[in-house]
Amino acid sequence: MAKHIELGLDNDDLKHMYRIMLLSRRLDERMMLLNRAGKLPFVISCQGQEAAQVGAAYALDKEHDILSPYYRDLGVVTEFGVTAKDSMISAFAKKEDISSGGKQMPGHYGSKKHNILTQGSVVTTHVLHAVGAAYAKMLDNAEGVSFATLGEGSTSQGDFHEGLNFAAIHKLPFICMIENNGYAISVPSELQYAVKDLSKRAIGYGMHGEQVDGNDPLEVYRVIKEARDRAVNGEGPTLIDAIVHRLGAHSSDDDDKYRDKEMIASLKETDCINTFKQYILDETDIDENWFAELEDEIKAEINEATKYAENAEYAAPEDALLNVYEEVHNG
Amino acid sequence: MAKMTYLEAIRDALDFEMEKDNDVFVLGEDVGKKGGVFKVTDGLQSKYGKNRVLDTPLAESLIAGTAIGAAMMGKRPVGEIQFAEYILPATNQILSEAAKIRYRSNGDWNCPLVIRAPFGGGIHGALYHSQSIESVFASTPGLKVVIPSTPSDAKGLLIAAIRDNDPVLYFEHKKAYRFLREEVPEGEYVVPIGEVDVKRDGDDITVITYGLCVHMAIEAAERLKDDGYEAKIVDLRTIYPLDKEGIRKHVKETGKVLLVTEDNLEGSVMSEVSAIISEDCFYDLDAPVMRLAGPDVPAMPYAPPMEDYFMVNPDKIYNKMKELAEH
Numbered sequence: 001m002a003k004h005i006e007l008g009l010d011n012d013d014l015k016h017m018y019r020i021m022l023l024s025r026r027l028d029e030r031m032m033l034l035n036r037a038g039k040l041p042f043v044i045s046c047q048g049q050e051a052a053q054v055g056a057a058y059a060l061d062k063e064h065d066i067l068s069p070y071y072r073d074l075g076v077v078t079e080f081g082v083t084a085k086d087s088m089i090s091a092f093a094k095k096e097d098i099s100s101g102g103k104q105m106p107g108h109y110g111s112k113k114h115n116i117l118t119q120g121s122v123v124t125t126h127v128l129h130a131v132g133a134a135y136a137k138m139l140d141n142a143e144g145v146s147f148a149t150l151g152e153g154s155t156s157q158g159d160f161h162e163g164l165n166f167a168a169i170h171k172l173p174f175i176c177m178i179e180n181n182g183y184a185i186s187v188p189s190e191l192q193y194a195v196k197d198l199s200k201r202a203i204g205y206g207m208h209g210e211q212v213d214g215n216d217p218l219e220v221y222r223v224i225k226e227a228r229d230r231a232v233n234g235e236g237p238t239l240i241d242a243i244v245h246r247l248g249a250h251s252s253d254d255d256d257k258y259r260d261k262e263m264i265a266s267l268k269e270t271d272c273i274n275t276f277k278q279y280i281l282d283e284t285d286i287d288e289n290w291f292a293e294l295e296d297e298i299k300a301e302i303n304e305a306t307k308y309a310e311n312a313e314y315a316a317p318e319d320a321l322l323n324v325y326e327e328v329h330n331g
Numbered sequence: 332m333a334k335m336t337y338l339e340a341i342r343d344a345l346d347f348e349m350e351k352d353n354d355v356f357v358l359g360e361d362v363g364k365k366g367g368v369f370k371v372t373d374g375l376q377s378k379y380g381k382n383r384v385l386d387t388p389l390a391e392s393l394i395a396g397t398a399i400g401a402a403m404m405g406k407r408p409v410g411e412i413q414f415a416e417y418i419l420p421a422t423n424q425i426l427s428e429a430a431k432i433r434y435r436s437n438g439d440w441n442c443p444l445v446i447r448a449p450f451g452g453g454i455h456g457a458l459y460h461s462q463s464i465e466s467v468f469a470s471t472p473g474l475k476v477v478i479p480s481t482p483s484d485a486k487g488l489l490i491a492a493i494r495d496n497d498p499v500l501y502f503e504h505k506k507a508y509r510f511l512r513e514e515v516p517e518g519e520y521v522v523p524i525g526e527v528d529v530k531r532d533g534d535d536i537t538v539i540t541y542g543l544c545v546h547m548a549i550e551a552a553e554r555l556k557d558d559g560y561e562a563k564i565v566d567l568r569t570i571y572p573l574d575k576e577g578i579r580k581h582v583k584e585t586g587k588v589l590l591v592t593e594d595n596l597e598g599s600v601m602s603e604v605s606a607i608i609s610e611d612c613f614y615d616l617d618a619p620v621m622r623l624a625g626p627d628v629p630a631m632p633y634a635p636p637m638e639d640y641f642m643v644n645p646d647k648i649y650n651k652m653k654e655l656a657e658h
Contacts, residue, residue: 117403128393
């Protein structure tokens with residue numbers, strides 16, 4: 001039986017997942033292009049990690065679950081309802097930016113309406129926020145789980161340890177997924193940790209841990225779905241180590257010269273967008289025409305989003321003084 | 332009204348708010364079963380349960396970070412850091428996260444969080460149980476920092492802090508816990524954040540201070556009376572953001588000002604107060620701004636003679652007051 005059938009997913013599910021993955025990829029590619037054209041000061045890429053991001057987010061409950069994503073998670077937030085237009089407006093730092101009103105760099109996600117907690121740049125602080133959100137759910141006996149993602153470099157931070165330890169003590173409804181692309185900017189994973197499988201750290205915390213092929217959206221969907229079931233059944237948190245590929249540089253400001261070109265080329269051979277497309281072609285009656293139409297549709301969507309965002313207004317300069325405190329503004 | 336110590340007033344505020352609002356919960360090291368190392372939260376766990384009076388692992392960043400997450404979800408957590416010095420591992424969460432949540436989300440998210448921590452010297456606490464840590468936080472827009480000097484203010488400011496929709500650091504002087512006792516309003520009692528308070532009136536000189544130094548300054552002022560001078564004692568109460576208008580008003584009324592803190596002199600809260608006075612009250616001054624503070628050494632020593640040498644006391648304040656009054 002095909003894997004998606006075993007998981008209870010049908011063609012519409014596959015189409016949806018592929019669509020969000022491709023939309024995230026093409027959006028990211030367009031942003032990189034706009035950066036090179038001098039129109040966007042900074043871009044931080046999701047390329048290569050879309051399978052893990054969309055597979056995971058698709059397994060969550062958009063109404064009740066709380067996200068605490070990290071800066072590469074364009075696929076996660078897009079699956080949670082952030083549109084191409086929203087993302088482009090953030091990239092151009094315009095007033096309508098839903099995350100920050102143009103205050104933060106792109107990739108610093110946050111939107112109450114989408115259940116996405118606001119993010120800063122100092123990595124791993126957000127893991128504790130997600131754990132605190134899960135504690136609040138426990139106090140209120142509320143539905144849903146909290147879900148945090150991070151790079152493997154962030155597992156070296158103290159907040160990672162403090163958060164997982166606490167989540168396990170209280171059996172909180174919390175899922176932590178490492179998007180392990182093997183590099184923290186230039187530092188390879190062998191200089192980040194000695195353990196072979198990062199999910200084994202779960203044993204030390206007293207929680208369930210699992211390593212998964214993050215290049216396969218269906219496998220990621222499966223492990224997150226199971227983690228979510230455990231979480232809502234009071235069986236506590238899960239640590240997932242999703243092995244993914246970083247296809248590009250760390251960011252638009254990084255030359256990526258520290259990585260071997262042949263190695264990067266080999267990663268592209270197993271690009272998750274291509275492998276998932278092949279899976280769909282092999283295992284369903286969805287044909288090339290659908291993929292071609294989807295490309296056109298997404299291109300039009302991104303063109304429109306780019307045009308809108310580029311022409312949108314910036315916040316007024318003195319808006320820099322707003323939202324310091326509830327009752328007063330500074331300055 | 333009932334007579335309460337400073338410590339009992341803090342507990343009364345916590346109890347009142349927890350009773351009234353189910354979203355308020357307390358977390359920290361030893362706050363539950365033991366009731367805190369100083370017994371501030373004594374009895375609260377048996378009343379409100381283990382989840383609302385939570386004994387956390389020994390991890391300060393966790394206390395702040397999980398409280399931030401819960402606060403974003405609509406809870407009103409009150410974290411306790413056992414000694415003010417131990418807040419430093421949580422500084423990243425407080426400065427990079429809590430203080431910026433409203434601003435960086437453009438008002439979409441907010442963080443109604445309180446962190447309490449006992450500070451201050453004179454209790455043989457040596458370097459790491461005596462410090463005034465407030466200047467680390469007192470120039471961070473997005474944060475509020477309050478330091479009550481009396482049991483009534485302790486109650487009213489803590490209730491205000493818990494109800495505030497932004498993060499508030501609440502530093503309580505550990506020597507004041509059982510040393511100060513007064514009539515405290517029962518039930519609902521709120522002291523607004525951001526307002527100075529005149530603790531003693533006088534028209535010859537103005538002393539601006541906060542925390543336990545308020546009481547030392549009042550004692551010194553009573554002695555100064557015999558020299559024929561009346562000192563106005565102004566308690567900052569909120570040390571960030573400062574009540575600039577209140578500071579200006581009380582400085583202009585006497586034209587002579589002494590600033591007192593038990594923190595180190597350089598870069599203390601009083602450095603900013605001094606700058607405000609220099610900028611805005613220059614032509615109203617009859618003498619240079621004077622400051623009295625701890626020496627610029629890393630922290631307070633343990634041996635009693637060295638500790639006494641470090642600490643501000645009523646004698647030192649009296650001498651400075653007299654010097655200023657006679658200027």
